Amino acid sequence: MRHRNSYVLSKKTLDAPGSGALGWDTGFMVVRIRYGGGGGGGMAALSLDLLGQVLDRVREPRDRKACRLVSRAFARAEAAHRRALRVLRREPLARLLRAFRALERLDLSACASLDDASLAAALSGADLAGVRRVCLARASGVGWRGLDALVAACPRLEAVDLSHCVGAGDREAAALAAATGLRELSLEKCLGVTDMGLAKVVVGCPRLEKLSLKWCREISDIGIDLLSKKCHDLRSLDISYLKVGNESLRSISSLEKLEELAMVCCSCIDDDGLELLGKGSNSLQSVDVSRCDHVTSQGLASLIDGHNFLQKLNAADSLHEMRQSFLSNLAKLKDTLTVLRLDGLEVASSVLLAIGGCNNLVEIGLSKCNGVTDEGISSLVTQCSHLRVIDLTCCNLLTNNALDSIAENCKMVERLRLESCSSISEKGLEQIATSCPNLKEIDLTDCGVNDAALRHLAKCSELLVLKLGLCSSISDKGLAFISSSCGKLIELDLYRCNSITDDGLAALANGCKKIKMLNLCYCNKITDTGLGHLGSLEELTNLELRCLVRITGIGISSVAIGCKNLIEIDLKRCYSVDDAGLWALARYALNLRQLTISYCQVTGLGLCHLLSSLRCLQDVKMVHLSWVSIEGFEMALRAACGRLKKLKMLSGLKSVLSPELLQMLQACGCRIRWVNKPLVYKD
Amino acid sequence: MAELVGPRVYSCCHCRNHVCLHDDIISKAFQGRNGRAFLFSHAMNISMGPKEDRQLMTGLHTVADIYCRDCREVLGWKYERAFEESQKYKEGKFIFEKAKISDAIHLGTLGRKLASFFADESFRNPLLDQAIPLNLEVLRIQTEV
Numbered sequence: 114m115r116h117r118n119s120y121v122l123s124k125k126t127l128d129a130p131g132s133g134a135l136g137w138d139t140g141f142m143v144v145r146i147r148y149g150g151g152g153g154g155g156m157a158a159l160s161l162d163l164l165g166q167v168l169d170r171v172r173e174p175r176d177r178k179a180c181r182l183v184s185r186a187f188a189r190a191e192a193a194h195r196r197a198l199r200v201l202r203r204e205p206l207a208r209l210l211r212a213f214r215a216l217e218r219l220d221l222s223a224c225a226s227l228d229d230a231s232l233a234a235a236l237s238g239a240d241l242a243g244v245r246r247v248c249l250a251r252a253s254g255v256g257w258r259g260l261d262a263l264v265a266a267c268p269r270l271e272a273v274d275l276s277h278c279v280g281a282g283d284r285e286a287a288a289l290a291a292a293t294g295l296r297e298l299s300l301e302k303c304l305g306v307t308d309m310g311l312a313k314v315v316v317g318c319p320r321l322e323k324l325s326l327k328w329c330r331e332i333s334d335i336g337i338d339l340l341s342k343k344c345h346d347l348r349s350l351d352i353s354y355l356k357v358g359n360e361s362l363r364s365i366s367s368l369e370k371l372e373e374l375a376m377v378c379c380s381c382i383d384d385d386g387l388e389l390l391g392k393g394s395n396s397l398q399s400v401d402v403s404r405c406d407h408v409t410s411q412g413l414a415s416l417i418d419g420h421n422f423l424q425k426l427n428a429a430d431s432l433h434e435m436r437q438s439f440l441s442n443l444a445k446l447k448d449t450l451t452v453l454r455l456d457g458l459e460v461a462s463s464v465l466l467a468i469g470g471c472n473n474l475v476e477i478g479l480s481k482c483n484g485v486t487d488e489g490i491s492s493l494v495t496q497c498s499h500l501r502v503i504d505l506t507c508c509n510l511l512t513n514n515a516l517d518s519i520a521e522n523c524k525m526v527e528r529l530r531l532e533s534c535s536s537i538s539e540k541g542l543e544q545i546a547t548s549c550p551n552l553k554e555i556d557l558t559d560c561g562v563n564d565a566a567l568r569h570l571a572k573c574s575e576l577l578v579l580k581l582g583l584c585s586s587i588s589d590k591g592l593a594f595i596s597s598s599c600g601k602l603i604e605l606d607l608y609r610c611n612s613i614t615d616d617g618l619a620a621l622a623n624g625c626k627k628i629k630m631l632n633l634c635y636c637n638k639i640t641d642t643g644l645g646h647l648g649s650l651e652e653l654t655n656l657e658l659r660c661l662v663r664i665t666g667i668g669i670s671s672v673a674i675g676c677k678n679l680i681e682i683d684l685k686r687c688y689s690v691d692d693a694g695l696w697a698l699a700r701y702a703l704n705l706r707q708l709t710i711s712y713c714q715v716t717g718l719g720l721c722h723l724l725s726s727l728r729c730l731q732d733v734k735m736v737h738l739s740w741v742s743i744e745g746f747e748m749a750l751r752a753a754c755g756r757l758k759k760l761k762m763l764s765g766l767k768s769v770l771s772p773e774l775l776q777m778l779q780a781c782g783c784r785i786r787w788v789n790k791p792l793v794y795k796d
Numbered sequence: 797m798a799e800l801v802g803p804r805v806y807s808c809c810h811c812r813n814h815v816c817l818h819d820d821i822i823s824k825a826f827q828g829r830n831g832r833a834f835l836f837s838h839a840m841n842i843s844m845g846p847k848e849d850r851q852l853m854t855g856l857h858t859v860a861d862i863y864c865r866d867c868r869e870v871l872g873w874k875y876e877r878a879f880e881e882s883q884k885y886k887e888g889k890f891i892f893e894k895a896k897i898s899d900a901i902h903l904g905t906l907g908r909k910l911a912s913f914f915a916d917e918s919f920r921n922p923l924l925d926q927a928i929p930l931n932l933e934v935l936r937i938q939t940e941v
Contacts, residue, residue: 354903378901404900406812430898433811457809457898481809481895507895509830533831533895559832583825583832609825635825788819 161186165194200224201704201729203231210239220248221255222274223706225729226755226781228254233262246272250299253278253758253782260288272297276325279304280782286310290317297323301351304328308336315343325351327375337361341368353377353401359386366393373397378404384412391419399425403454406431410439417442422449429456429478440467447471454478456504465489469496480506480530487511491518502528506556509533516541520548528554532580535559539566546572558582558606567591571598582608582632589617596624604630608657611636615643622646634659634683644668648675659709660686660795666694673701681707685734686795688712692719699726711736711761712794717745725752734761737792743769750774760785806897811867813841814902816892827853828893833872839890841865847876855880862890871896 159167168191171177181188195213199220200206206224210216219241221227232255244267249255255278264270270292275281282305289298295318300306306329315321321344326332334357340347341364348370352361358381365371366389374390374397376382382405390397397420402408408431417423417439423446435458443450450471460482466489468477474497479485485508494500500523505511511534519526520541526549531537537560545552552573557566563586570576571594579595579602581587587610595602602625607613613636621628629652633639640663647653648671656672656679658664664687673679679702684690691714698705705727711734715723720741724730730753741749747770750757754777764787767775778785804818816836826833845861852859858877861870872891878884 354901378903380903430809430812430900459810481898483810507831509895535831 161190161193164190169194203227206231207235207238210235210241214240215243216241217243218246218248219244221252222248222250223729224252225731226254227252227259228755229256229259229262232259236262236266239266241267242269245269246274246297248274249278250274251277251758253280254755256280257284257288260285261291264288264292267292268294270295272323274299275303276301278302279784281305283307283310283313287313290314293318294320296320299325300329301325301327302329304330307331308333308339311336312339315340319343320346322346323349326355327351327353327377328355330354330356332357334358334360334364338364341365345369347371349373351375352379355379356381358382359389362386362390366390369394369396371396373399375399375401376405377401380406383407384409384415387412388415391416393419395420395422397423399423399452401425401427402431403427403429403456404431408432410434410436414438414442417445421445424449425452426450427452427454427478428458429454429480432458434459435464440464443467444470448473450474452476454504455482456480457482459483460485460489462486462489462492466492469493472496473499475499476502476504478504479508480504482508485510487514487518490515494518494522498522499525501525501551504528504530505534506530506532507534509535512536513538513541513544517544520544524548525551527551530556531560532556532558533560535561539563539569542566543569546570549573551575554578556580557584558608560584561586564588564591564594568594571595574598574601576602578602578604580604580606581610582606584610585612588612589614589620592617593620596620598624600624600626602628604628606630606632607636608632609635611638614638615640615646618643619646622649626650627652629653630655632657633661635661637662639664641665641668641671645671647672650676652678654678655681657683658687659683662686662688665689666691666697669694670697670701673697676702677704679705681705683709684713685709685711686713688714688794690714692716692722695719695723699723703727703729705730707732709734710738713738714740717741717748720745720749721752724749724757727753728756731757732759733757736761736763736788736790739792746770747774750778754778754783755781757781757783759783761788763787764789805900805902806892807900808841808864808867808869808871809896809898810869811864812898812900813864813866814900815839815841815864815871815897816890822889826891828872828891828895830893830895832894833891834894835886836890836892839874839892842871842890843868844874854883857883857886862892869896 164187168177168180168187171180177191181191192212194215196215197218198209198213198216200209201223203224203226247263247267247270271294273289273292273295275285276299279302281300281303285303286300286306287310289295290313298314298318298321311326311332324347332355337352337357338361345368347368350365350371350373353375354377357379362382365374387408400416400423410432413428414436432455447470451473453468453471453474453476456478460479461484469492477493477500485505490511495518503519503523503526516537529545529552539562542562546569550573553575554577555570558580559582562581562584567587576599592613605625605628618639628650631653634657637660639661644664645668653676669690682705695710695715696719699722706729708730715738720738746766751774757778760783762785767787805814806816806818807814816839820837821834822837823835826835839862841864842862843865845863847858847860850857850859856879857875859873860876861873863870872893874890875886875888878886
């Protein structure tokens with residue numbers, strides 16, 4: 114990027130939306146910035162503000178980082194204009210908040226060992242008048258004191274995400290209630306929040322538009338009633354997994370602006386409740402009643418009666434049978450319905466024909482539906498040519514004919530899930546690949562696809578996600594086809610594709626440079642050479658290498674050194690990986706957050722070194738580390754105590770580790786899962 | 797803070813009856829009649845069909861089909877006997893086909909499903925006696941911070 118005094122903005126970075134506003138069209142743009150003669154840097158050509166606006170259009174985070182390194186002026190301009198910040202470590206938090214003055218979005222969810230004191234201290238020195246959205250998901254160390262400081266420091270706070278802070282309760286809710294401008298709030302899995310806390314929030318933040326109470330099982334009908342009375346602007350509400358009943362739906366029906374309602378697994382809600390909901394104002398656009406045991410198609414029919422502008426309906430895993438009343442009412446939604454999920458339902462072809470009447474369907478979910486046949490699919494897709502997402506997981510009666518119908522009618526299809534559709538073959542996939550150029554995601558797990566199929570799929574150059582788990586006939590040849598033209602691939606799943614060898618990985622590393630998630634579990638022919646090739650995949654974040662018995666520390670080192678963005682690595686049952694391999698991780702994989710080393714040959718020393726060096730590590734699974742002594746566990750866990758959030762260990766250790774250590778871990782917000790697994794070596 | 801929900805369970809895809817637990821999975825790499833299947837160490841709320849000898853991909857076995865107790869849907873089979881030494885580890889274990897079971901979360905409610913789980917002695921998993929208490933209060937593991 115740095116060439117004498119000029120700076121080249123390539124076409125790639127300028128293609129961001131909004132670049133037209135500054136009068137540039139897409140094409141090469143070379144900006145020459147000549148600094149004034151006579152030494153000393155000075156911004157002769159572009160003012161800081163203008164430069165900042167230029168840099169605003171640079172979207173890719175890595176390109177922005179590169180821009181910051183050009184010169185001090187660039188760094189200053191970038192800092193002055195930066196709107197979003199994601200902090201990974203606690204130590205620089207205070208300095209960062211002071212450096213970036215135009216922040217609007219602050220993400221502290223990955224900030225290791227963040228607690229009240231450090232948060233409050235970091236906030237006190239900073240000017241955060243512009244901050245509107247803060248994410249504290251899984252920040253289990255933050256409590257009401259930190260939230261008090263946050264609300265006080267950010268007067269314009271509009272959206273807070275406190276999800277999965279399982280220790281959060283009514284006091285934390287009360288702290289948030291002081292943010293009167295709050296519009297969006299997620300208390301998902303804040304297990305301690307009760308009706309009292311909800312009441313405080315509801316009274317303090319009357320302008321709430323989006324609220325999630327998913328899993329807050331202390332909340333009852335009373336809380337929902339108060340919510341409905343106070344927050345008239347509510348547009349989106351999530352009461353999934355709560356124990357609330359039909360009375361809540363009566364209260365909710367009074368919300369006139371409610372567009373989105375999620376009630377996943379609300380077992381106390383039944384058809385009567387849906388009927389009450391149907392009598393409310395006709396504003397609902399999206400309803401999710403998946404996993405609701407007592408909801409039947411009759412209830413849904415009465416719901417549709419009252420809300421005939423419904424766009425999204427999710428009834429997955431809840432219905433037992435489909436009645437005619439529902440199907441006739443479905444016809445009322447023929448213009449508006451775009452998303453319909455009926456997973457787990459027994460469907461006859463007549464049902465699919467009736468569903469096809471909703472011509473504007475964009476997404477259909479028929480996963481694990483008994484009775485889905487080629488004829489049924491054909492009658493559906495001939496009427497719904499706008500379909501983009503089709504989920505046919507476990508519809509094992511389907512053959513290539515179904516794929517032909519889809520290819521012929523749904524040219525815009527983007528996501529196709531065909532897991533366990535074992536009767537399809539490369540002929541059907543050839544049709545799909547030829548006719549559907551927009552295909553971005555395809556799931557062929559357990560479908561028995563072969564290399565010929567991959568040759569056809571290579572035509573889909575827009576492919577982002579490819580799942581080929583359990584397809585043991587796929588070999589390096591197939592991977593070569595994919596890597597030759599699917600350069601945009603982000604996620605590749607080769608679970609148990611045991612014909613893949615190092616050469617396949619070489620092809621992959623050459624052609625699919627943007628891969629972020631790679632699953633190579635049980636591909637046991639892979640050796641350190643293969644991992645060496647993976648080292649050139651700079652974008653790799655998640656890597657699963659379960660039971661790769663031939664890889665050793667050498668391979669792990671190449672991955673650790675080359676893949677600087679590695680966040681998660683799974684080495685369960687990699688029996689040849691020992692301390693040397695983990696040493697490489699400890700030295701180079703500094704961004705690692707999730708690690709599985711169960712059954713590896715690590716000793717106490719290696720474990721200790723690992724847990725103390727990786728400062729971002731939050732989630733460790735270490736079952737059956739037979740070479741680690743009790744002292745080794747004690748030292749290692751004490752070293753990482755403040756940072757760890759999730760641990761999985763053998764239950765035998767529970768009685769053997771010191772109670773102080775276990776208490777300390779719990780106090781720092783770490784949850785331990787004790788498992789009882791026999792020591793068995795698999796291959 | 798408390799864990800207010802119990803273990804991850806799988807339920808019959810048709811009638812949503814709880815049939816097996818995620819922690820009981822031994823292997824995910826089995827093939828059922830129509831697709832992928834998992835090997836479990838324990839099962840609940842099921843009834844068994846007659847024993848018969850079947851030639852499977854891994855050799856001759858004596859198996860008995862397992863049905864959901866309520867809706868009689870065939871969910872898989874139980875290995876009664878394996879004739880090859882290397883396959884003996886499967887004896888007494890259950891195969892559930894992935895297409896026949898769906899993911900669910902056990903919400904700790906005292907219902908018919910839970911009661912029948914304890915009623916059936918032969919399928920009880922002694923380790924789980926601690927994990928599924930009958931009282932919601934007991935479900936909360938208090939941690940004083």
